[in-house]
Amino acid sequence: AKAKPAANSANTAATAAKTTVKLSHPDKLLWPDEKISKQALLDHYALVWPRMKQFVVDRPLSLVRAPDGVGGQRFFQKHASPGMHAKIEKTKNPTDGEEILFVRDFDGIAALVQLGVVEIHIWGCTIDKLEQPDQIVFDLDPDEGVDVKAVREAALDIRGKLDELSLPNFVKTSGGKGFHVVVPLKPSADWAEVKGFAHDFARALEQGAPDRYTATLSKKARTGKIFVDYLRNGSGATTVAPYSSRAKKGATVSMPVTWAEIEAGLPPNAFPIGDKTTLKRLSEADPWVDFFKKGKVLKRG
Numbered sequence: 001a002k003a004k005p006a007a008n009s010a011n012t013a014a015t016a017a018k019t020t021v022k023l024s025h026p027d028k029l030l031w032p033d034e035k036i037s038k039q040a041l042l043d044h045y046a047l048v049w050p051r052m053k054q055f056v057v058d059r060p061l062s063l064v065r066a067p068d069g070v071g072g073q074r075f076f077q078k079h080a081s082p083g084m085h086a087k088i089e090k091t092k093n094p095t096d097g098e099e100i101l102f103v104r105d106f107d108g109i110a111a112l113v114q115l116g117v118v119e120i121h122i123w124g125c126t127i128d129k130l131e132q133p134d135q136i137v138f139d140l141d142p143d144e145g146v147d148v149k150a151v152r153e154a155a156l157d158i159r160g161k162l163d164e165l166s167l168p169n170f171v172k173t174s175g176g177k178g179f180h181v182v183v184p185l186k187p188s189a190d191w192a193e194v195k196g197f198a199h200d201f202a203r204a205l206e207q208g209a210p211d212r213y214t215a216t217l218s219k220k221a222r223t224g225k226i227f228v229d230y231l232r233n234g235s236g237a238t239t240v241a242p243y244s245s246r247a248k249k250g251a252t253v254s255m256p257v258t259w260a261e262i263e264a265g266l267p268p269n270a271f272p273i274g275d276k277t278t279l280k281r282l283s284e285a286d287p288w289v290d291f292f293k294k295g296k297v298l299k300r301g
């Protein structure tokens with residue numbers, strides 16, 4: 001029997017997004033080991049679309065394409081290429097003249113799937129305010145061999161410190177080895193200010209527990225520790241979008257979750273596409289529903 005969807009559920013046929021974009025080879029397996037086809041990926045996005053759209057619409061995108069599936073060649077793509085569907089829109093960054101790709105609606109997402117996009121990455125800003133981020137991302141990157149429990153504790157540690165600063169905070173799985181703690185902002189501070197804040201925050205964490213955390217990118221500094229990756233917050237930097245699939249073993253997604261789920265021992269690679277655990281999660285209340293409503297202006301000093 002099917003679980004009864006919660007009131008604000010995205011998990012009903014009635015609310016699943018629809019598209020006129022046609023998939024050329026819907027049965028093509030993008031994740032052959034997990035038997036996830038292009039159509040299955042599109043079905044995933046149709047299901048999560050009501051929750052996902054606020055994080056991807058009208059936002060610069062970078063795409064990981066795997067036209068022959070995740071075992072084949074992969075391309076990280078920021079600009080248009082020939083034959084792209086018109087629903088993948090283009091604009092110019094007035095600051096540097098660089099072309100930016102974005103989507104306006106679910107047809108745009110379907111066009112990405114058609115293209116063999118297996119990961120959707122976003123800038124932390126919208127196309128109308130390219131110089132003023134609307135989020136801060138702390139990407140927790142454990143060194144090989146660091147226990148996943150320690151990564152959860154790091155996320156909870158960050159949450160506590162953000163609470164002390166009265167900064168709203170949300171958490172998602174990366175779908176890989178870590179978690180992303182994300183702070184919504186009212187766009188105001190520029191990239192330099194936001195990255196400066198994130199760097200100071202990461203350094204303070206390292207100073208508080210130098211045996212557990214490092215704020216330095218180098219592999220050497222990371223030995224046995226968790227790199228608090230503040231570099232997601234620079235101009236042009238990207239992070240995998242909430243609800244995006246990952247080109248990783250297990251065909252996982254980057255899933256917005258609750259802090260209670262982290263406390264209860266959730267692993268970062270939970271939630272494969274179409275899995276019953278994923279469908280169950282999506283039938284429960286949306287933990288990121290009021291993300292942007294909670295955004296604050298970042299004050300420095």
Ligand code: ATP
Pocket residue numbers: 062076121122139140141174175176177178179229232237238239240268
């Ligand atoms: P994990 O939990 O396994 O670390 P993750 O999504 O946080 O998963 P990272 O390796 O920490 O992965 O981050 C990679 C980041 O680098 C992503 O945010 C991505 O947007 C960015 N990026 C920039 N250039 C590339 C590229 N060429 N290929 C893949 N990612 C890239």
Ligand code: MN
Pocket residue numbers: 139140141174178229
């Ligand atoms: Mn990471």
Ligand code: MN
Pocket residue numbers: 139141229
């Ligand atoms: Mn990282």
